[in-house]
Amino acid sequence: MCGIIGYTTKKDNAVNVTISGLKNLEYRGYDSSGIAFTTDRVNIIKSKGKIANLEEKLTQQDISSCCAIAHTRWATHGEPSEMNAHPHRVGSVTLVHNGIIENYSQLKEELISKGYEFKTQTDTEVATAYIDYCYKQTKDKLQAIIQACSKFRGSYAFNIIFDDELQTIYATRKDSPLVIGYSHEGNFAASDVSAILNYTKQYSLIDEGEFVKINKDVVTFYNTKLQIVQKEIKTATWDATQYQKNGYDHFMLKEIFEQPDVIQNIYNRYYDDCSYNDIDFTKFDKIHIVACGSAMHASLVGKYLLQTYAKIPVMVEIASEYRYAEELITPSTLLIVVSQSGETADTLAALRLAKEKGAYVVGIVNAVGSTISREVDKCIYTYAGPEIAVATTKGYTSQVAVLSTLAINAMKQNGLLDAENEKTLKNDLLNIKEKLEDVLKNKEKYLDIAKSIYNHEDLFFIGRGIDSSICMEGSLKLKEISYMHSESYSAGELKHGTISLIENGTPVIAIATNEELFEKTVSNVKETKARGAFSIFITTSAHQDYNFDEFADKVVIVPNTTEFTQAILVVTALQLIAYETAKLRKCDIDKPRNLAKSVTVE
Numbered sequence: 343m344c345g346i347i348g349y350t351t352k353k354d355n356a357v358n359v360t361i362s363g364l365k366n367l368e369y370r371g372y373d374s375s376g377i378a379f380t381t382d383r384v385n386i387i388k389s390k391g392k393i394a395n396l397e398e399k400l401t402q403q404d405i406s407s408c409c410a411i412a413h414t415r416w417a418t419h420g421e422p423s424e425m426n427a428h429p430h431r432v433g434s435v436t437l438v439h440n441g442i443i444e445n446y447s448q449l450k451e452e453l454i455s456k457g458y459e460f461k462t463q464t465d466t467e468v469a470t471a472y473i474d475y476c477y478k479q480t481k482d483k484l485q486a487i488i489q490a491c492s493k494f495r496g497s498y499a500f501n502i503i504f505d506d507e508l509q510t511i512y513a514t515r516k517d518s519p520l521v522i523g524y525s526h527e528g529n530f531a532a533s534d535v536s537a538i539l540n541y542t543k544q545y546s547l548i549d550e551g552e553f554v555k556i557n558k559d560v561v562t563f564y565n566t567k568l569q570i571v572q573k574e575i576k577t578a579t580w581d582a583t584q585y586q587k588n589g590y591d592h593f594m595l596k597e598i599f600e601q602p603d604v605i606q607n608i609y610n611r612y613y614d615d616c617s618y619n620d621i622d623f624t625k626f627d628k629i630h631i632v633a634c635g636s637a638m639h640a641s642l643v644g645k646y647l648l649q650t651y652a653k654i655p656v657m658v659e660i661a662s663e664y665r666y667a668e669e670l671i672t673p674s675t676l677l678i679v680v681s682q683s684g685e686t687a688d689t690l691a692a693l694r695l696a697k698e699k700g701a702y703v704v705g706i707v708n709a710v711g712s713t714i715s716r717e718v719d720k721c722i723y724t725y726a727g728p729e730i731a732v733a734t735t736k737g738y739t740s741q742v743a744v745l746s747t748l749a750i751n752a753m754k755q756n757g758l759l760d761a762e763n764e765k766t767l768k769n770d771l772l773n774i775k776e777k778l779e780d781v782l783k784n785k786e787k788y789l790d791i792a793k794s795i796y797n798h799e800d801l802f803f804i805g806r807g808i809d810s811s812i813c814m815e816g817s818l819k820l821k822e823i824s825y826m827h828s829e830s831y832s833a834g835e836l837k838h839g840t841i842s843l844i845e846n847g848t849p850v851i852a853i854a855t856n857e858e859l860f861e862k863t864v865s866n867v868k869e870t871k872a873r874g875a876f877s878i879f880i881t882t883s884a885h886q887d888y889n890f891d892e893f894a895d896k897v898v899i900v901p902n903t904t905e906f907t908q909a910i911l912v913v914t915a916l917q918l919i920a921y922e923t924a925k926l927r928k929c930d931i932d933k934p935r936n937l938a939k940s941v942t943v944e
């Protein structure tokens with residue numbers, strides 16, 4: 343969602359630095375952008391569409407400036423337009439915002455009654471006006487921001503400039519991310535460290551209820567009582583090269599190819615990890631796993647493994663729906679929240695609800711230092727490195743990998759892992775890299791399948807058991823980057839209605855990895871084939887000698903592994919089919935329309 347970067351510096355290059363930082367935030371998703379930079383006054387330039395449009399406008403004037411705040415907007419209130427883009431300016435206040443002020447209509451009425459007028463439909467213009475109004479009352483900038491924020495309901499990260507202090511940025515946040523960066527030449531406030539990595543690796547996290555005054559040579563944190571707060575300065579472990587394509591056509595492809603290392607590292611790091619011992623699975627009567635989108639699909643694989651092998655009942659819930667299961671959350675609930683970004687608003691809300699109810703919360707998170715990672719009782723990092731493509735790939739597979747190690751740990755604790763099985767599992771997990779590399783070698787096969795489906799508008803994924811969860815991820819991947827309509831169905835469920843949609847040539851991708859369910863899935867594929875489907879059959883090397891001719895138009899074979907890693911191999915093949923299909927359809931693969939990488943509003 344929206345991206346923010348502010349920079350105040352001893353030099354006069356604040357515009358170029360913030361624009362370059364803004365480009366590193368593009369991955370978050372946006373539809374317009376804007377910048378405010380100070381000279382002897384505040385200058386505001388905005389543009390609809392890509393940052394390049396904004397840059398084009400900036401070439402038409404002198405942009406020497408030592409202080410700037412810049413923004414990419416993902417529209418929530420008001421259409422994507424130059425007018426609605428940030429920064430917003432009211433009275434003596436100029437501001438950029440990520441989040442939603444939920445009670446903005448009420449505040450707007452209040453401000454209109456005091457003589458304020460509004461040009462846009464945005465909640466952000468109201469927030470700007472409210473801070474201006476408070477500043478007029480208090481004559482103190484920090485007090486004005488604190489007072490205004492106490493009125494705001496919802497989420498926000500702000501960078502603010504006041505007309506009478508043109509080289510200072512004020513910043514604060516609630517439920518939206520914002521970090522402070524420090525360099526020899528100046529200081530930053532940005533949505534995440536990726537925006538500042540070209541200039542510094544030193545940063546601090548802003549906690550909720552903290553207000554920051556940023557000057558070119560000093561940064562001061564305050565609490566709501568205006569007392570100074572000392573902050574830890576951290577060093578980012580990610581570096582700027584991880585934010586480049588490094589020769590790949592797309593970030594998505596690069597991230598798909600990073601999976602062998604990412605997954606192997608997870609298994610090397612966590613297979614015997616003693617830190618899991620502080621999650622006592624025997625203490626809880628149930629496990630809830632809560633997440634959104636692909637993270638929820640990874641959770642379904644985790645549920646299958648925990649239930650099937652560790653014999654623990656698990657409920658997986660979409661984060662935005664979890665509050666409606668409130669009655670089921672008790673102090674003996676183990677909640678596992680899964681999030682690549684660690685900032686997903688719905689997942690954050692779910693974890694807060696569960697903590698209120700006394701549940702113990704474990705987070706499986708990629709982004710180090712993110713809000714979710716800081717609020718859970720225990721965080722297990724996936725350490726997958728930055729994921730830039732909006733469609734998650736290594737984010738998803740790394741979540742499955744961590745969940746599979748959790749399931750193994752739970753099996754051990756429940757006395758369900760004998761020495762022989764343990765040996766098999768260990769061998770499987772610690773040798774995954776080579777098998778994943780084998781899956782990646784099949785480029786021609788994926789392209790061939792893509793060619794056979796890319797000009798269709800509807801497609802079905804079917805599978806049973808763990809394969810049905812894999813189908814959900816394969817289907818989402820295809821939908822989000824190729825804009826093809828696709829549905830994922832449990833193979834046995836199709837005939838209860840949806841099979842009526844199968845007609846001559848309709849592509850059906852069937853996944854059959856589970857030994858015991860194989861024949862049943864084959865029968866379901868035959869049912870679709872009998873109605874004219876074009877079938878693509880994905881299975882493992884355990885079935886490579888099977889006679890597929892009768893029911894499969896295309897076959898993909900991935901290496902056979904245990905169920906703990908099988909999903910990772912199959913999904914990797916599905917990611918590449920989606921990628922090649924989207925490429926043939928000439929879609930914007932890394933930044934699909936309407937989507938945001940980090941969904942920080944509920």
Ligand code: M6R
Pocket residue numbers: 634635636637638680681682683684685686689732733734735737818822937939940941
């Ligand atoms: O950052 P998170 O893992 O919490 O994000 C959850 C979903 O928003 C995310 O997986 C989304 O579904 C992706 N676009 C899928 O590729």
